Amino acid sequence: MAEPLDTQGAAGEVTDDAQLTIAGRTLRSRLLLGTGGFPSLELMAAAIAASASELVTVALRRVGAAGSSPQGTSLVDVLTGTGVQLLPNTAGCHTARDAVITARLAREAFETDWIKLEVIGDEDTLLPDAPELLRAAEELVDEGFVVLPYTTDDPVLARRLADIGCAAVMPLGSPIGSGMGIRNPYNIALIREAVEVPVILDAGIGTASDAALAMELGCDGVMAASAISRAQDPVRMAAAMRDAVSAGRLARGAGRIPRRRYANASTPDEGLPVFD
Amino acid sequence: MIVLNGEGSDVAAGESVLDVLARLGFGRDARGVAVAVDGEVVSRAQWESFTLAADATVEVLTAMQGG
Numbered sequence: 001m002a003e004p005l006d007t008q009g010a011a012g013e014v015t016d017d018a019q020l021t022i023a024g025r026t027l028r029s030r031l032l033l034g035t036g037g038f039p040s041l042e043l044m045a046a047a048i049a050a051s052a053s054e055l056v057t058v059a060l061r062r063v064g065a066a067g068s069s070p071q072g073t074s075l076v077d078v079l080t081g082t083g084v085q086l087l088p089n090t091a092g093c094h095t096a097r098d099a100v101i102t103a104r105l106a107r108e109a110f111e112t113d114w115i116k117l118e119v120i121g122d123e124d125t126l127l128p129d130a131p132e133l134l135r136a137a138e139e140l141v142d143e144g145f146v147v148l149p150y151t152t153d154d155p156v157l158a159r160r161l162a163d164i165g166c167a168a169v170m171p172l173g174s175p176i177g178s179g180m181g182i183r184n185p186y187n188i189a190l191i192r193e194a195v196e197v198p199v200i201l202d203a204g205i206g207t208a209s210d211a212a213l214a215m216e217l218g219c220d221g222v223m224a225a226s227a228i229s230r231a232q233d234p235v236r237m238a239a240a241m242r243d244a245v246s247a248g249r250l251a252r253g254a255g256r257i258p259r260r261r262y263a264n265a266s267t268p269d270e271g272l273p274v275f276d
Numbered sequence: 277m278i279v280l281n282g283e284g285s286d287v288a289a290g291e292s293v294l295d296v297l298a299r300l301g302f303g304r305d306a307r308g309v310a311v312a313v314d315g316e317v318v319s320r321a322q323w324e325s326f327t328l329a330a331d332a333t334v335e336v337l338t339a340m341q342g343g
Contacts, residue, residue: 059342076308109310
């Protein structure tokens with residue numbers, strides 16, 4: 001019996017274009033990169049180059065905190081030197097209020113009104129807090145932010161976020177940093193059907209095949225962070241993710257064959273000799 | 277006492293946000309830096325004119341790798 005997922009992504013439904021448009025801004029790559037976890041700024045810059053990503057996340061922390069940028073500028077200088085657009089996040093925020101204030105500060109620090117909105121509800125799983133997320137998203141949309149919310153793989157929540165004006169939705173494949181890939185591909189495919197805005201698979205990507213699967217499910221983009229920055233060779237993994245996103249997008253547009261329980265010979269039986 | 281990034285400080289009432297930034301090694305053109313006082317953003321344009329009350333809570337934030 002064919003999997004429900006197989007009937008989606010028929011040829012022609014999507015094109016294999018490399019461009020991703022969010023809130024009217026066109027990016028030449030469908031891969032978003034997280035900057036956390038790279039052992040050095042040099043390696044981070046090399047991985048960004050290899051990934052071809054044009055949109056990379058950055059966090060805000062107290063000056064003097066471990067890992068905060070010395071004199072606050074070197075990280076920003078390196079990132080802007082690579083030509084990417086910065087996507088500040090609200091990582092670590094647990095309430096709508098904290099996330100909204102952090103977004104306002106990020107707008108001030110990085111001179112962008114784009115925000116990757118994260119409101120965390122649980123320390124062990126880092127799963128989003130849905131009511132707080134909706135509240136924060138609504139307020140930030142009202143304030144003119146381009147809001148890209150990190151959300152669960154719940155199609156109803158994704159639709160609510162899109163309905164209140166989020167510029168994209170970023171459902172998780174599995175918990176942040178877990179590398180467990182996409183645990184519920186059915187929900188990711190349902191989210192693609194539920195919203196008009198771009199769907200960017202966020203969190204859980206472990207390796208290139210996970211990114212390809214996301215695109216095959218109909219996602220418009222993939223965000224990878226730990227999968228690249230904590231790989232044995234981050235630069236090589238960045239290139240692998242770049243190609244996986246591209247291959248998955250092509251495959252989605254090509255329309256895969258349905259799965260079936262038994263074989264279906266690709267070579268015809270007609271003309272088969274008989275050796276009695 | 278003025279609390280700076282979660283700790284008591286010797287910042288005095290009446291000092292400006294720009295004065296606090298100078299203590300931390302930042303000038304008015306510092307990139308990737310943002311300031312909140314009592315939970316409200318103080319925009320770059322206000323750094324020099326915004327003076328701190330004796331019980332102000334100041335957060336000075338900067339870029340960190342993440343996400």
